[in-house]
Each structure stands twice: as structure tokens, then as C-alpha cells.
Amino acid sequence: MSKINGPFRADHVGSYLRTQPIKDARIKKAAGEISAELLKAIEDVEIADLVKKQAEAGLIAVTDGEFRRKWWHLDFLLGLNGVKSIKVEKGYKFHSCETPPENIQVTGRVSYNPDHPFFSHFDYLQSVVPAGCVAKQTIPSPVMLVNTYLPGPFPPADYTSADEFVEDVAKAYQQTIAEFYRRGCRYLQIDDTKWGAFAEVLLSDASEAEKAKIVADAERCVKVTNLALSGRPADLLVTMHICKGNFKSDYCFSAAYDTVVDYIARLEVDAYFLEFDDERSGTFEALATIAKADTAGKKRVVLGVFSSKVAKLEDEAAIKARIDDAAKYFPKERLCLSTQCGFASTEEGNSLTEVEQYAKLNHVVKVAKDVFGSL
Numbered sequence: 513m514s515k516i517n518g519p520f521r522a523d524h525v526g527s528y529l530r531t532q533p534i535k536d537a538r539i540k541k542a543a544g545e546i547s548a549e550l551l552k553a554i555e556d557v558e559i560a561d562l563v564k565k566q567a568e569a570g571l572i573a574v575t576d577g578e579f580r581r582k583w584w585h586l587d588f589l590l591g592l593n594g595v596k597s598i599k600v601e602k603g604y605k606f607h608s609c610e611t612p613p614e615n616i617q618v619t620g621r622v623s624y625n626p627d628h629p630f631f632s633h634f635d636y637l638q639s640v641v642p643a644g645c646v647a648k649q650t651i652p653s654p655v656m657l658v659n660t661y662l663p664g665p666f667p668p669a670d671y672t673s674a675d676e677f678v679e680d681v682a683k684a685y686q687q688t689i690a691e692f693y694r695r696g697c698r699y700l701q702i703d704d705t706k707w708g709a710f711a712e713v714l715l716s717d718a719s720e721a722e723k724a725k726i727v728a729d730a731e732r733c734v735k736v737t738n739l740a741l742s743g744r745p746a747d748l749l750v751t752m753h754i755c756k757g758n759f760k761s762d763y764c765f766s767a768a769y770d771t772v773v774d775y776i777a778r779l780e781v782d783a784y785f786l787e788f789d790d791e792r793s794g795t796f797e798a799l800a801t802i803a804k805a806d807t808a809g810k811k812r813v814v815l816g817v818f819s820s821k822v823a824k825l826e827d828e829a830a831i832k833a834r835i836d837d838a839a840k841y842f843p844k845e846r847l848c849l850s851t852q853c854g855f856a857s858t859e860e861g862n863s864l865t866e867v868e869q870y871a872k873l874n875h876v877v878k879v880a881k882d883v884f885g886s887l
Contacts, residue, residue, distance in 0.1 A: 514747060515698075515746065515747045515748070515749050515782075516646055516698050516699055516747075516749045518572070518573060518646070518699055518749050518751075518783075518812075519573070519749075519751050519783050519785070519812055519814050519848050519850075520571070520572045520573055520848060520887050521848050521849065521880040521881075521883075521884040521886065521887045522570065522571060522572075522848070522849055522850070522876050522877040522879075522880035522881070522887050523571070523572075523573055523785070523814055523848055523849070523850045524566075524571060524573070524575075524850050524851060524854070524873065524876070525650075525701075525703075525753050525785060525816075525820070525850060525851060525852075525853050525854040526575040526577070526578060526648060526650040526701060526703075526753075526854050527575075527577060527578040527584060527650075527853075527854030527855055527856045527857055528562055528575075528577035528578070528579070528854065528855050528856055528869065529855050529856050529861040529862070529864075529865075529866050529869050530577075530579060530856060530859050530861060531558045531561075531562075531579075531866070533554055533557070533558055534554060534555060534558050534579055535859075537550070537551050537554040537555075538551070538859070552580075555579055555580050556636060558579055559576045559577065559579050559580075559636065559637065559640065560640045562576070562577045562579065563576070563637070563640050563641060563642070563645075564642070565870060566645075566873070567642050567644075567645050569870060569873040569874050569877055570874070570877040570881075570887065571645070571873065571877065571887075572644070572645055572646055572887055573645070573646050573647075573648040573699055574637075574641055574645050574646070574647060574648065575637070575647075575648050575649075575650060576633060576636070576637040577856075578650065578854070578856070580629075580633055581859070582858065582859050583614070583857075583858050583859075584650075584652065584703060584854070584857040584858065585652035585656050585703065586614065586615070586616055587630075588628075588630055588651050588652050589616050589652060589656060589657060590616060591625055591628040591629055591630060592622055592623070592624070592625055592628070592657075592684050592688075593620070593621070593622065593623040593624070593625050593684075594618055594619060594620040594621050594622040594623060594670075594680075595616050595617070595618055595619070595622065595657070596616065596617055596619050597614065597615075597616060598614075598615055598616065598617045598663060599613055599614065600613045600614065600615045600663060601613060604757075604759070604764070605764070606757055606759050606760075606762040606763060606764050607757075607762050607763050607764070608762055609759065609760055609762050611759055611858065615662070615663055616657075616662065617662065617663050617664045618657065618662065618664060618668040618670075618677075619664075619668075620668075620670055621670050621671075621680055622657065622677070622680045622681050622684050623680065623683070623684050624683070624684045624687035624688055624691075625684075625688075626691070628688060628691075630649075630651070630692075631691060631692070631695060634647070634649050634692060634695055634696075634697060635695060637649075638695070638696050638697075646698065646699050647696070647697065647699065648699040648700075648701055649692055649697045649699070649700050649701070650700075650701045650702075650703060650753075651688075651700070651701075651702055651703070652702065652703050652704070653702045653703060653704035653706075653733075653737060653752065654681050654682060654685045654702075654736045654737060654740045655704050655706045655733040655736060655737060656704065656705070656706070657681050658674075658677065658678055658681050658732060658733065658736045659706055659729055659732075659733065660725070660729055661709075674732060678732060678735055678736045678739065679739070681736055681740070682736050682739035682740045682742075685740035685741075686739075686740060686741075686742065686743060686744075689740070689741070689744055689748070690744075693744070693745050693748055697748070698747060698748055698749060699748075699749045699751075700748060700749065700750050700751075701750075701751045701752070701753060701785070702737075702750065702751075702752050702753070702781070703752075703753045703755060704737075704752060704753070704754055704755065705754075705755045705756070705757060705764065705765075706729075706733060707730075707733075707754045707769070707772045707775070707776060708754065708755060708756040708757065708764065708765035708767065709764070709765060710726050710729065710730050710771075710772050710775075711765065711767035711768065711769060711770075711771045711772045712765045712766065712767045713726045714726055714767070714771040714772065715767045715771055730772065730775045731775075733775070734775050734778050734779060737752075737779050737780075737781075738778075738779065738780045741780050741781070742780075749782050749783075750781050750782055751781055751782055751783040751784065751785060751814070752779060752781045752783075752784055752785065753784075753785035753853070754769070754776065754784060754785065754786055754787070755787065755853055755857075756787050756792070756852075758820070758821070758852075758853040758854065758857040758862070759857060759858055759860065760860055760861070760862065760863060761821040761822065761862040761863040761864075762821075763792070763821075765792075766792040767792075767794075768792075768793060768794020768795070768798065769786065769794065769798040770794060770797065770798050773798040773801045773802065774801060776798075776802065777801050777802045777804075777805035777806070778805065781811075782810070782811060782812065783811055783812035783813065783814060783848075784802065784811070784812075784813050784814065785814040785816060785850060786799075786813060786814065786815065786816055787816040787852035787853065788815055788816055788817050788834070788838075788852065789816055789817060789818065789819040789821075789851070789852035790819065796834075796837055796838040796840070796841050796842070797841055798841075799813060799838060799841040799842035800841040800842070802842065803841065803842045803843065809843075809846075810846075811846065812846045812847070812848055813838075813842050813846065813847055813848070814847075814848040814849065814850050815834070815835065815838055815847055815848070815849055815850070816850055816851060816852030816853065817831055817834050817835070817849065817852070818831070818849070818850065818851045818852065818872060818875065818876050819851060819852060819872075820851035820852060820853050820854060820855045820862055820869075820872065821852075821853075821862050821863070821864075822863075822864065823864040823865070823868035823871070823872070825871065825872065825875045826875070828878075828879055828882070831849075831879055832879070832882070832883060835847065835849075835883055848880070849876055849879060849880045849883070850876060851872060851876065855869050855872075
């Protein structure tokens, strides 16, 4: 089979505002008023409706909205062997708010779990995708496990070296990706926030020792990502979303990609979803580094020039001017459009309504058709 010709001219990062029936059901499930089976049945109905609405908006790639998750990353990582949920003193610090105080800890050897709950989640998504659309599965990057800032020792206590840890995590991902593929997945997106964090430190007044630590971490992150993706089927499309934080319409990191783009360009993915939605984004100059490193001339870049954090629709002329600017550094024929992130990286969601969410999606699709002629 040939690889899907994606990402598409109008694409999206994958998460959507949780609907009221799901919010109500979660509360009832937590209170012991409904069963896990009933919660799943409600999620099934809402996901089927979401898929239909994505298709109606004109999207080719559709997701389950991450409706069954609390977090964009923790739920998946907890499905691997050797990882547990922990309470921490403070949540993730955003610009003006903080997430709930939850995190994960590596408590044993990390390995593949053949009963990972995300497999059945994908099966259901696949079952409700209409003709002409493609099921996109989103998972966090292995980098979200292999970094030195998680609670607990590094490398974890069951490991004698960081390299040994990297190899276990990469193998768990390889096997997980292979199982998604076996179940029919042909479009996989991995999400990563560490590059934004690294860029922030490298542009700060941190000590040379701290910056050297970041450089070592960055090299390790390139290694684990490429190992995790090694050996994947030739017709599996793999993209990466490089996020600067998305919680209740707030952000974590302000730094542009410039200081980390050399690492990003080495990642063996087919395309990048990059955030360029506001003044924190910096210029498009980093795209030239990606273009230069892509000697085969096949990679795509999805410009996140629309904001999932606000309801206001971006000025079409201004967006088109920005696309022309980006095309100075990266071939326009390999550019695509999306919002900079999803609408709900966590179950709390961003500060807009469902009506406004779909208006934003329609806006992305309209501009993409105007600029590129088709999706």
C-alpha cells in the first residue's frame, strides 16, 4: 500500500472540547453513580457524533477528540508497563495558571502492554470513520518518559544507565506502534512539549552547566524518538506536533524554535505540526533548517497559524500573507494549515464554546481551500 498523502492541507492536532454528556458522565462515574460500561457507552455516542462533525467540516483526518482521556499524555503513558500515576505537590506551571497536581513515575522496567486501552479506543474510532476520511491516532512522544525532569531518579532505579532506559522505552513504542498498524492505523501523530521547554532554557540566562544538561537531554530525545519509529511500516504516516503548552487557553513556553530546530530537523517523521499562532512564535526562519535537512524533499510542515485558544476568527488576508512569508523558507507545495494545538489538551478544555470550536475548524478548511485549491 502507498502512504497516505498527509498531513492534509487542512488538518488538526486532535483534541476537542469534551461535550456536556461526557462531562456529566465523568462526574457521575467518579461519584459511583454509573458504571464504567455506561460511561464508555456515552463516550461511544459522543465520539461518533464528533467524527461526523469533523467530516462535515471538511476534514479528511478525524480523531476521537481524545474524549476518553483526562490528559493528552498521562493516560497513554500509564498504559505502558512500569509506569504509575502519582500525586505531586504542584501541577504543571503555565503562564498564569497551574494544572491539577498529577504526574507519572517510572517504577519498574518499561515495556509494551498488549492490553493497552488505547487499542480498543482506536478500534472504535476506526469503526465510525465515514468513507473518504482517515482515522488519525494521537499519542505522546516517548520523550515524555525519557527526560530528566520527571519525579524520581534518572535513570529510574531499575536501570543501570540512561541508554538502557532509552532502549526499553523505544522498544515499548515500537511494539505499540506495530499493534496500532495491525489494527488498521495508517496515520499516527506523536505530541511533544519538551522542545519548547528546551528552547526556553537555551534562550534564558541559565548557567552554562544547565544549558549543557539541556543539550544532553535534547540528544537523548532525538535518539529515543528515532529508535521508537525505527522499523515502522513504509506506508504508516507519522507526524509530530511540537507544542508550547495548552491548558485552559494558557501557554507554557514563549521561545521560538530557532535554538532547537537542528534537533527537530533530525527527527525521522514525515511532517511537523508547528505553533505559529501569536507573537511568541518568532519568525518562520527555522523552517529553512528543516527544508535543508530534508534532502529527499518529502517532509511537510503544518503551520499552526490559527489559534485554538480563542474564538475570534483570524483575518484571512493576514493568514495568507503569513503563508507567503513561510513559503520563503519552506516549499509552499508542502505546507499545510491547522490550529496551533488541540482545543482540549486536558479534559478542562480551552476557553471557547463548541460552536466557536467548529467555526474555527470551518475557518481553517476555508482558508486552506482558498490557498491550495484542495485539501
